[in-house]
Amino acid sequence: MDKSARVFESVLACFALISWLSASQATAANSPAGFPDTRLQSLLETDSTQQAPRPFTIKGWKTTTGIKTLFIHTTDLPMFDVHVSFAGGSAHDGDTPGLAAVTFSLFNEGVADMSDHAAIAEVFDGLGAKLGMDLDQERATFTLRSLSDPDKSSRALQLFTQMLGQPALTEEALLRVKRELRGLQLAEQQQPAEIASLRLLDLLAADTPYARSIYGTDAGLTSLTRQAVQTFHSQTHSASQTQITLVGDLSVEQAQAISLQIANALPAPLVALPTVEPLKAFGTEMHRHVERTQEQVHVLLGQPSLSRQHEDFVALYAATLIFGRGANSRLMTELRQKRGLVYDASIRNKDWAGSGLTSITLQTSPQFANETVALVKSMLSKFRREGPTQEELAYFKRRLANANIVGSASNAQILGRLAEINRHHLPLDLDFFAQQVQRLTLEQIRTAMDKHLPDDQWRVVTVGPTVPQVPLPQPAIVPTVEPSGHSCRADAGFVAS
Structure with a gap:
């Protein structure tokens, strides 16, 4: 799951441990008589599956416009992260493949007093803030990392909410984004992994938005108008389609104020967002x-x-x-x-x-x-x-x-x-x-x-390529090693001093 339940592994501690053990080897050779002949092992005796609950309290609320918001307060660093997610993924393209991708790409291409991406990036860079953007078939996501200092965060949040609620969506930017997306389409068509992924989706859900590239099609991009983008923005980026998540050095009151600031900046939908029904049947080609x-x-x-x-x-x-x-x-x-x-x-x-x-x-x-x-x-x-x-x-x-x-x-x-x-x-x-x-x-x-x-x-x-097929090589005998559950284990030549 590109985003669900990811498994994280770290080996940095192992490197530090082995380096320390190496330095201790000479000392170990001069151990006192009768010193136990042992080797350092991972903590197998410890039940690492039993862990105490961590001191993270999740606060949740809804804004006056109905936006679900979750927040965790942390104080390790004087900064915070904002994550705003909209139901604006490519599955909502309808009959215009590429509509979601174009709209998404236009958010950092200008607001009322800034004409292009470079101007927006310069402001964020000057404030020490970082903007993130991601699009998939289900949702469009925007993130902001900012210092907690109000002198920095207030301007960063102002620009961030302006991008979400009032992007310029100009004709000039529209043409520029269409060119960029056509380039991404061509690149996608040259990558074996992307080719395989799209063919798999076509096997499963042919003739549906779920089988398309998130970048759309050339015909879809050609037919897109500024009016269509504006309507899509209003439909998919309204409060009713939004989720807000915050983490960092903020009080609950500050986090609530930020969620309200974002909610108030979002457009009122002109018409309801069409429902995308989950697939009930899948293709039969295998x-x-x-x-x-x-x-x-x-x-x-x-x-x-x-x-x-x-x-x-x-x-x-x-x-x-x-x-x-x-x-x-x-x-x-x-x-x-x-x-x-x-x-x-x-x-x-x-x-x-x-x-x-x-x-x-x-x-x-x-x-x-x-x-x-x-x-x-x-x-x-x-x-x-x-x-x-x-x-x-x-x-x-x-x-x-x-x-x-x-x-x-x-x-x-x-x-x-x-x-x-x-x-x-x-x-x-x-x-x-x-x-x-x-x-x-x-x-x-x-x-x-x-x-x-x-x-x-x-x-x-x-x-x-299609080539004549041959039998697989016979499997080699691989020594069976019982999983230890720990990545840090000293070599037999190392002992703790």
């Missing part, structure tokens, strides 16, 4: 090949899965990560360590079409493409029937418990977590997901895989 001259074949397998709110989401998420995320996953062990077929392979869960999409991506030599796909399907089928082992689940729980802390250490990370809670209307607790993971059982995971990722629903896209 495989598509795109011929392309390149050294490797890009392979993408995918099928619809679950929304973040579904009761089985956490179990399915755990199942997919145990199967295919990380160097020691089943997928990488078989494809890389045993057979040398890939450099990397991974599984991903993301929001899509009102629910979710699970996909597996890898690259391999053209002569092994068909057999590699067959092997991955066979592995998935076996995993679906049997589920993970108790050791795999225990390792996953330890890894997620630690990553839960590491992955929410900074304001930006906390903001990402809180925005996900806001977007999916989850319980107001940063640790809720991690707690759900710790309660998972083997049977819940196996059942989720069996119910929601059937063997016969994997669509496959391959991008690359």
Whole structure:
């Protein structure tokens, strides 16, 4: 999931630990007689899955115009982050592919007293502020990071809210943005990963907005008018379509004032935003090949899965990560360590079409493409029937418990977590997901895989040259190493002094 339930891992502590141990080696050689002959180990005796609740309190409210707002107060740094999300993704393009992307791209292309992107960027840079923008099929997102000092933040917030509520949307900027998006369309058509992704979406949801590039089509861009952009802005960026998330060095009163400032700047909708219905049926074509001259074949397998709110989401998420995320996953062990077929392979869960999409991506030599796909399907089928082992689940729980802390250490990370809670209307607790993971059982995971990722629903896209196929190399014997759950472990030659 490009944004949901991400796994964070850090090795910085390991480097510091090993460096310290190296320096201590000579001292250890002169240990007193009778000194215990031990080696430093990770804290295996410690139950790292049991962690005390963190002192983050989520405050929530709605503005007078109905905007849902969530806020966490932190004081580590004299700054704050604002995240504003609108229901303005490309799925709302309707009959004009590219409408969402054009509107989105125009926000930082000028306001009433600033004519272009450079002028806006100069103001933010001068205030030490940082603007962020992101667009997907569901939503358009804008972020602002600013110093808490009112002399800096007041001007940054003024410009930020002006961009959101009153972008200039000029004809000149419209032409410029259309040219840029056409360039992005051309670049997308040259990237194997992007080609495969779009073909997969077309297999699943042909002739719907969910199968299109977020950049639209050349015909769609050509037909776009300034009036259409203005109407779309009013429909999708009104208060009724908005979520606000704040994290940082602000009081509750200051955070409420910021949310109200943003809400008051947004346009009143001229007409209601048309509803985009979730897909109820998916395409029946199961495989598509795109011929392309390149050294490797890009392979993408995918099928619809679950929304973040579904009761089985956490179990399915755990199942997919145990199967295919990380160097020691089943997928990488078989494809890389045993057979040398890939450099990397991974599984991903993301929001899509009102629910979710699970996909597996890898690259391999053209002569092994068909057999590699067959092997991955066979592995998935076996995993679906049997589920993970108790050791795999225990390792996953330890890894997620630690990553839960590491992955929410900074304001930006906390903001990402809180925005996900806001977007999916989850319980107001940063640790809720991690707690759900710790309660998972083997049977819940196996059942989720069996119910929601059937063997016969994997669509496959391959991008690359067509060559004669050969059998896969026989798997090598890889020594079995029990997962420790910890990435820091001293080499046998090092001992603590």
